[in-house]
Amino acid sequence: MELTKETQIHMLKRMWTIRNFEIKVMEVHKAGEFVGPAHPYIGEEAVAVGVCSALKDTDYIAGNHRSHGHPLAKGGSIKKAMAEIYGKVDGYCNGNGGSMHLADFSVGILGESGIVASSVPVATGAGLASKLRKKDFVSVVFFGDGASNQGACHESMNLASIWKLPVIFVCENNQFAITTSYQDSVAVDNVSDRAPAYNMPGVLVDGQNVEAMHEATAEAVKRARNGDGPTLIEGLTYRFEDHSLGLGRVTKGEYRSQEEIDKWKERDPIDIHTKKLIERGTLSESECKEIENNSIEEIEEAVNFARNSEFPKPENLFDSMWANPIPKP
């Protein structure tokens, strides 16, 4: 089934937003405009965008340290995302969180987690609430191939399955956890091969193909909203950049060959999707280019917004500690 023109275009836009956001983040990090760590999502855009384009605003997502793609795909404010990375008061989290802790509850983004696999149980709980309170929303969690080896994944998938929760487990298999190949760390060929251990469907999807990701998600969403329980989707993808800004020292070329990187770059998710749109006549080449250019502008605005935003003030240090504040110890 072909996706609507609107969805096809929407997905291209979102992928460009993420791509250009990440390019800019790398640029300003290099220039020393912010210091914290940041994990570029370049090359993996089709995963988050494919998944989130199959969700409603009322659905929830949670993610991990490779964190910028998920909220941008879900529709979080680009400006606030950038301001957060700058540690500014207009960021999603008023500068408390930074790159690894983006969150925008207003559009269902329950937050990214610096501790690997730690948001998997949390997202499962949002799904539990949906079921217990008979709501319609589903909950999606993004985690990596490395994360799949954590006990938290096992426990959460088992819970989601026995309780038939509307949860979608999205493994972004970019084939490495920092320098460790998933082939050396995951005992099975594909992470999705573990789905039968939880009596849930497991689907291996081409993570460079945004439409394939969308479709697999749409199917999982349907099951979830029907009360048929969780799905494990594995998007096979590749991280084009270093693991983390600042780690270049160890993570360049020593654990994966330039050849391999180049081979994967030929499967750029944006190129693949753009080609399709042009072939189908959904968009012209120049319309595609315009989308790219618009996103560059949009990111430029976001960076300016972030630069112009203030740093939080000392007197606000304790502001977000408690819902019902307590005296300072």
Next chain:
Amino acid sequence: MELTKETQIHMLKRMWTIRNFEIKVMEVHKAGEFVGPAHPYIGEEAVAVGVCSALKDTDYIAGNHRSHGHPLAKGGSIKKAMAEIYGKVDGYCNGNGGSMHLADFSVGILGESGIVASSVPVATGAGLASKLRKKDFVSVVFFGDGASNQGACHESMNLASIWKLPVIFVCENNQFAITTSYQDSVAVDNVSDRAPAYNMPGVLVDGQNVEAMHEATAEAVKRARNGDGPTLIEGLTYRFEDHSLGLGRVTKGEYRSQEEIDKWKERDPIDIHTKKLIERGTLSESECKEIENNSIEEIEEAVNFARNSEFPKPENLFDSMWANPIPKP
């Protein structure tokens, strides 16, 4: 392949030892001779005995809160086991551990764990040592159906598989975790169905059949010693008694029917094995009876030993805290 006469008889003896040990423990607990918790292994004897009869003294085991069967099956001292349950100084652990923490390192018993699933990584590590130092020993860990849902099991099985460790994961599926049926808590039909998720063999064995347990273990041991990695063995069994001494209040009849209990009691592992031995002419009925009687005597001696042993002295409170002691803070 028929097992040697010696092994067949050995297994009957060990099962009787455990059975009568547990009967005595229940009796003296009722009489108030010790206060701590204790989890009877009655009905499940074939699992530990079948497994341990396929091991060498130099192999290691670790276990859980349902703890008496494993060390007795492995050949730990009966007297020291009983004395430990009495909290006496001649116990395995000088009274520090009690029922849930039996351990006899001298015969490869690395200890039982009151925290469910917590000894699974530990046993995996003994297997790791075997591999790294090119030793011949294997490591076995006993855990329940409930435990199988803990993240620790997932992580350990994955580690054992990718490193091809000589570890045997023995799930004692007695079908309940306190009052919770495994059918409500494990998302698959059988715990052993999860083995493919770790690329290891998974075998479902009749846990009331001690020879079947022995054979499955012997096979797994062969693989392990050959460097072919871990195996997951599920012994399907049934706990004939309450979950724990002292918990009778809630755990009698409310979550499982008397009918079901009775049905399983018809599959008493000792009866099943005894019948076989008599049918085969391995032993006569009276020889079997003699084994039973001897074990009763043996246990009586153990209880007397325990009763006559001293409680630890106040001045020994700190004795086992450190290998290299530090000043009292």
Next chain:
Amino acid sequence: MTEKIFAEAINEAIAEEMRRDPNVFIMGEDIRLSVYGTTANLFKEFGEDRVLDTPLSENGFFGAAIGASLVGMRPIVETVTSFMWVAMDQLISQAAKMRYMFGGQANLPVVYRASMAYGGGSAAHHSDRSYPMFMNMPGIKIAVPANSSDAKGLLKTAIRDDDPVIIFEDVNLSGTRGEVSDVDIPFGKAEIVKEGNDCTIVGIAGSVKLSLEAANNLEKEGISCEVINPRTLVPLDKETILNSVEKTGRLVVVDPAHKVCSAASEISSIVAEEGFWFLQSPIIKVASEQVHIPYSPSLEKLVYPNLDKIYSAVKSTLE
């Protein structure tokens, strides 16, 4: 006001809050049959969508409770203190940190009820008293009820609070009886259990009862102790403690936790900093010995605070 057993008081608080608010639900291991004795009849009244038996997966379901709380529910999680180790990641990385990391967006009205069994031969794996560790980490409120009234009133407050709370329920109090009212007990307000002039004794959880007994006996010897029950450790009502030490000039803290970096250490250090000029003698900690809980009854009883240890502590402050 009616008299209730500690465990009943807990049950009542849960039932009342579940009746009041459909977003409150409870989950834990074997709670439908009330294995730990505090959840009787809840399943019957509230059914399977409000009373959930969980698999043995504490990290998983502790975290699921967090997720449910983020989207509007108010989960109560039943557990045992010693089972929290397997779920520390969710407790610390998520429950404690999430709200702050997300700039206040996350509301986390989740309550962990951790039964704290010690003193009954359960050995090292089942005898933890770990509240001091959670005190070190900002983000979780900590209640330590000392009687039936606290048990009910603090639990109700906890359920209504929008921050994560751990309630450490001292199993040594399970069978004790006490007055129970319908009023919530606010967090951060200590109770002066007994007034006195010579020495302040701060007790924690089950040690409040012990401290009171000690104080009553010391009274007969002419030593007048003021006994304080902090009720919550986060927030800690340090004013009440400081005011008392201002009056008595002496302080003994009785804490069943391990002595090093204990709640007793913290309270002592607060007074050594902020109440130093009131002090007439050293601050004495009566806390558990820095050793694991031995199984053997002959050893176990040596570990915890007891009357004799309190007597000699108080007397030493008066020397």
Next chain:
Amino acid sequence: MTEKIFAEAINEAIAEEMRRDPNVFIMGEDIRLSVYGTTANLFKEFGEDRVLDTPLSENGFFGAAIGASLVGMRPIVETVTSFMWVAMDQLISQAAKMRYMFGGQANLPVVYRASMAYGGGSAAHHSDRSYPMFMNMPGIKIAVPANSSDAKGLLKTAIRDDDPVIIFEDVNLSGTRGEVSDVDIPFGKAEIVKEGNDCTIVGIAGSVKLSLEAANNLEKEGISCEVINPRTLVPLDKETILNSVEKTGRLVVVDPAHKVCSAASEISSIVAEEGFWFLQSPIIKVASEQVHIPYSPSLEKLVYPNLDKIYSAVKSTLE
């Protein structure tokens, strides 16, 4: 004696111990390529059976290290302080408790090297300083090296010790240089970094350097501080601290951990109990604010101890 960078000193200790004893091996995430900067060249020298890259399964491989140690090996585990939460069960239930529970049968010569990064914009999930929590639980020795010499000497002692040890390696010291010798540094012996008469300053890990800097500056104002580096927190050399306070009459404890139930609280409470009569003024804790570590640099720097906070603490003890 040669000068080494902190991270090199660690690397050297590991390599030397691995050469000495074939039972020593190291495991952790991405250590073959030395992602955290302390394991360079080990893989090349020792190969795949001695230098193991692990999957992301801290609870699993922390526990595997325990199991390996039980049967005669001496594992070194590399991790980051904040990743210990997911592995708390193995650290507490097994590493800390096993030996005692089993009546001394279990030898656990396992070392966890936890790099402690804070102050660099890593935000709440990657900035923990959790040694006070581990101090509360008996069974694990805790080292807090304050310079290159400590880093090497304490690690070597840790590897040779038959008890479990966690070494908290303060990443703020990674690039600092210092003399390194070949001698092990014994556990439980504090170092008097600077002698002085007016006030004792105890610093922890990276705070020793800070405390010394503060003391040197205060010296210019005529205030003479004695600076103490405890080197290990379990065991803690309280004698050296008490002797110093006997001399100076004043105490400031500088601790990068969260203030409540911190190492500073513990040290303060020890002195308030055992050194009370030496004290001429309140004991001041200069520890981290009870708040999570904010990402924003404008906020983060407010949280930790700094020179100004130490100056005013010391001065307040002299008022």
